[in-house]
Amino acid sequence: MVNSAVAGVAESGARPRSTIGILRLPRAQRRALVSYLAALLVWQLGSTSGRWLGVELPLLGRIPAPSDVLGAWSHLIVDPGYWQSWLASSKRVAAGFTAAVLTGVPLGLIMALSPPVWDVVFPVFELLRPIPPLAWVPAAIIFWPTQELSIDAVIFIGAFFTLVLNAVSGARSIDPRLIQVARSMGASRANILTRLVLPAVLPSVVVGMEVSIGITWEVVVAAEMISGGGSSRGASSGGGLGFFIWNSYVGGSYPQIIVGMISIGIAGYLSSAALRVVAARLSRWNAPYGGRA
Amino acid sequence: MPEPSARTQLLRATLGNVPGLGDLSSDAVDSIVLAAEEGETEDGQLVYGGTEIVTHLYVVRAGRVRLERAGSAAERTRWAGSGETFGWHTLTGIRGERATSDGATTLLRIPERALLQALASAPLRREQLRASVGGRAGAIGARAKTSSEAQASRIFRAMVDRAFQWFRSPAPYRRLLGYALFFGGWYLTVEAWALPHFDRLPGITEVVHEWLSKDPTFGLSVYTPEYYAHIGSSLRRVGIAFSLATALGVPVGLALGSSTTFREYVFPVFELLRPVPIPAWIPLAILVFSGAEAPIVFLTFLASFFATALNTFLGVRSIDPKYVLAARCLGASPWQVFRHIVVPGALPFVLTGLQISVGVAWFSIAAAEMCSGQLGLGYVINTSYTEVKFPTIVIGMLTLGILGFATSALVRLVGERLVVWRARELSMERP
């Protein structure tokens, strides 16, 4: 790390522990805690500035206060509709993301390994890739029979391009010389696939998945807002956290907006964590010949 | 000029015959030679038995080695003669092989670590990449060379410096085929055959006609001033947001990477806010910022900021500490280290981050404009949908795509100017 190099190369050795007060945590955790508290304090004071200061602070003043948010959340936790929103969004994420993985990764591999396929597919791919996923929403709504499917389709598009690119990058990193050496010594095709190709591709695909899951959540939220809240087609879109946030705004229950935002953040974090567990499982039998990815 | 010893030359020649290792640079070959060991065997002597997992690559200098694999479907005996290789089971996955020498032999033994290091340190030259792409698939599938693979070897010119940039495929016929399939498919499914569901979509002829007509039915084409008003509006917002995000994000990223104190205080909050998807901020932004412009710019700024700051941070972290140590050895103060080592060293990553940032900016703008605002391409797409002006939807989408691509390319070009040393380094053919 540059930090430690600037300060002096870090060495092993026990770090002296703080004996001050109850905070016997290592320094990094202590400072994090301090930041969180400071941020929370600023938020609370700023958002309630209208009440205790008499004058509302320009931007902070309009944010719902943490205390109100906490209150709203305590009501929502027992509200089944809130959890249904969670479920609806998660289902969409799972559906769209899985579909994207199952189509994108094989396509990427085929594209990388077969120049004819590459030449045919890549130009069109690059043509469509810069179009923001959300721009596909109206087209998707027109095309797909149900609103649910159209949201899933948009989610799919959002994750698809990244996954393909990462799969290609992973396939590219396979050193063909290793393949030659292995074949000349009689390794079977199956062996080469499992010992050389897959381990090289896996890290890139995993990175691609982690990036895509983030994009997926962005798209889900936006798609739910747009199709559920933005269009005048009627509000019964099956909920979801994005719709919940928009609805809260439209309905004037502002603290709920923040509850929704935090919920989505948590949901995103949980899905990334789930992905990492899956990735760790997969890498367990990963042979050490991964490419330079 | 002193000559390499005869021994070295012999070893190099032997290695050169190993498939796959023949075209390594002399530096790489020498590093393998350094790690290689030699040994002689007598007739019938066991080189390795069936239980061990062999991690060395064996090369036969002289003589012949018998390789037996018991237990497989056909009990096969292979032979490895002069110049041929065997062993390295961790690569091939072969298990339970037994190698005995048939007559007296001289063998070379190379640990796999040396080989992998040599291969990793000697990236393939462009021509090799070209030839090898066909070879890669071919090697795996073990198919005979077909004419298309011969074509493939001729064709391919890889841009080795980036994952996916503009790929100039000198096979224009294939590219045309791709476009033809896509646009043709669009035309056929929507207009000619009018398949169910597809028939509701705007057809390609409709869109093109609308886009290029002087008096468009739905009011938006390359000839209408409103079109450019919307483009200008979106472009302006992206421009402001991107500039602000860069101006703020790069210093924050640099600080995060170089100062432990700053990082430990600021990064936790940063990481807390970052995972919240940008669209989730929309209602809050509308609430907090007055007017129609400010929320949109803020949202786009936010998305770009996170991308820029994070990538800059990663860029600083990726700098090899040895450069910092070398600079300090030479007498640089911490501030000088920052200015002369950290900033230039992180620059390539920063520029990649800026490209990502531009992409993210367009994503956010689309979302933000679709939910609120009166001008802009996102707004166009949304209202075209609600007002049932379907071809305009596609016009909006394609325009967004073009703008996104153009701005990203612009950032990349500017970046390449700034980081000349990197481009030169990467484009160097190895001697």
Next chain:
Amino acid sequence: MTSGAIAWRPAGTQRAAAPVLPRSARADALPRRRGAIRIADAVKYYGTGESRVLAVDHCSLDIAAGEVFVVIGPSGCGKTTLLNALAGFHSLDAGSIHLDGELLCGPGREKAPIGADRIVVFQNGALFPWKTVLENVAFGPAMRGTIPRTELLERARRRLAEAGLQGYEESYPGETSSGVKRRVEIVRALMNDPAVLLLDEPFRALDALTKAMMHEALIASYLRTGSTVFFITHDIEEAVFLGSRVAIMTSRPCRPKKILSIDIPYPRGRETVTSRRFRELVAEAMAAVHEEALKAYALGEKEG
């Protein structure tokens, strides 16, 4: 079927003969006498608690000012630890290091300060890729502000020319070959007139031809500036060729097992390598190293 182990030995590359040094380099014309290092009872552990490893065990070395002191030993035996302690990258757990009589690190001062009096040439090269060769070479004095800029650039150009590198000034390191990079790095270090030049297997990854040229370049530079040179290597012939004294270290923990005085005068050239004295010294060194290598192998050392 004959059983019995196969005797594996390094697939030896015989050392390429070194070219003759320029006549101007005179063995006794060493301009400066500073950089005397005294390492006393150095002790260094790695890791903590029960699993900690003793890397250096009461190692003491006395290095005279201006000599080329080469350290050889089996891998992982702690030689780099000594270099790192000298440079100020690591601390010592016990013992002390003095430079020209002043305390570098020891009781009261855990780590030596990193400074331009002890410059390291790194194994994998640390030329700044984003600066040209000329900017790299001028970096040290430029940062410390010791020489005015125009004079500095002129001096840098001269030094590069002396090392046979004219024409490379405006190139970036990424565009040059490894041999050129190494020479530039040595020029960059010596521009600062360090008391000690620390080299950690700097020529390890080079091929035999380039290595021979590097030896020539290093000796020529050494004869010009007279810095103490602390050089770590695996290559016995390289060690005997370059060094005025060669220390063979024991396998972990690190301690000098045997110190050979190389009584062959500088400059040394092609004829040195075939001389009888050289061969005797190499044989002596090899015997000592081999003993330690066997021990290290038995301990299961892996290439560090």
